Amino acid sequence: MPEFRLTQISDTHLARRLTKLTDNFHRVSEYINATRPDLVINSGDVAFDGPTSRDDLEFAGTLHNALPVACRYLPGNHDIGDNPTKVGPPPSQPATEQGRQAFLSIFGEDRWRFEAAGWCLIGLNSLVMNTGLASEAEQFDWLASQLSSANGRPVALFLHKPLFLDSPDDPELAATSIRYVPMPARSRLVEMFGAVDLRLVASGHIHQRRDFTFGHVRHVWAPSAGFVISDAKQDVIGVKEVGLVEYRFQPEGFEVRHARAPGQIDVDLDSLLGAATKG
Numbered sequence: 001m002p003e004f005r006l007t008q009i010s011d012t013h014l015a016r017r018l019t020k021l022t023d024n025f026h027r028v029s030e031y032i033n034a035t036r037p038d039l040v041i042n043s044g045d046v047a048f049d050g051p052t053s054r055d056d057l058e059f060a061g062t063l064h065n066a067l068p069v070a071c072r073y074l075p076g077n078h079d080i081g082d083n084p085t086k087v088g089p090p091p092s093q094p095a096t097e098q099g100r101q102a103f104l105s106i107f108g109e110d111r112w113r114f115e116a117a118g119w120c121l122i123g124l125n126s127l128v129m130n131t132g133l134a135s136e137a138e139q140f141d142w143l144a145s146q147l148s149s150a151n152g153r154p155v156a157l158f159l160h161k162p163l164f165l166d167s168p169d170d171p172e173l174a175a176t177s178i179r180y181v182p183m184p185a186r187s188r189l190v191e192m193f194g195a196v197d198l199r200l201v202a203s204g205h206i207h208q209r210r211d212f213t214f215g216h217v218r219h220v221w222a223p224s225a226g227f228v229i230s231d232a233k234q235d236v237i238g239v240k241e242v243g244l245v246e247y248r249f250q251p252e253g254f255e256v257r258h259a260r261a262p263g264q265i266d267v268d269l270d271s272l273l274g275a276a277t278k279g
């Protein structure tokens with residue numbers, strides 16, 4: 001395969017009652033239907049509130065199954081619960097094996113590896129990291145065996161949470177620790193991927209578009225496909241807009257294109273929740 005075209009969507013946060021987010025998903029679906037990539041990846045927060053509402057996961061699953069292109073998924077904190085961190089307060093919905101199993105039953109594997117256009121593409125469940133769940137250790141063992149067979153191929157990593165803000169040595173701060181892969185899992189990942197030709201880390205979760213390079217690795221934060229978070233509730237780090245990201249992988253390199261589906265609207269979380277509460 002000379003070229004592999006991949007579209008990353010993220011943070012769709014689908015729920016039957018949140019029709020503005022469903023509308024944005026339909027605009028994304030139409031765009032995918034028009035552009036026909038080889039694969040769509042949803043990098044997590046597929047559902048609005050999976051840990052509380054299985055119906056949100058099922059609704060999201062139904063909409064994704066209607067896409068005209070094959071799809072792979074990674075869980076987000078709003079799908080299976082969140083990571084505990086060393087410095088922040090305990091999450092109100094910690095990631096659980098039960099939540100993970102619900103995700104698996106609807107979306108399939110929460111970690112995957114495949115090869116395309118000379119690349120090795122790996123997806124990880126970032127929400128089991130630092131939980132102590134059995135699946136956390138299993139995933140690290142699985143990852144070690146996958147990386148040992150990369151055989152010099154360039155590697156692209158997909159996961160819900162970004163690895164870090166600017167650098168692997170960023171301190172973990174109480175106020176922002178839930179934004180990134182928690183320590184010590186972050187250091188372990190950086191060390192493991194340091195042994196292979198890592199070129200790209202693609203994440204979601206922040207609901208801001210960002211694209212920067214650290215060392216030889218490009219870090220792409222996909223925006224939410226569904227909504228943005230107000231400046232009163234969240235720092236401005238990148239660009240607050242809804243959209244998606246398109247990649248073209250070739251044996252000699254890759255291209256990134258930041259895009260928006262025609263008709264996608266920058267729904268604000270505050271207006272969304274207000275509208276939902278009012279009925």
Ligand SMILES: [Fe+2]
Binds near residue numbers: 011045076
């Ligand atoms: Fe999200």
Ligand SMILES: [Fe+2]
Binds near residue numbers: 044045076077078206
């Ligand atoms: Fe998230």
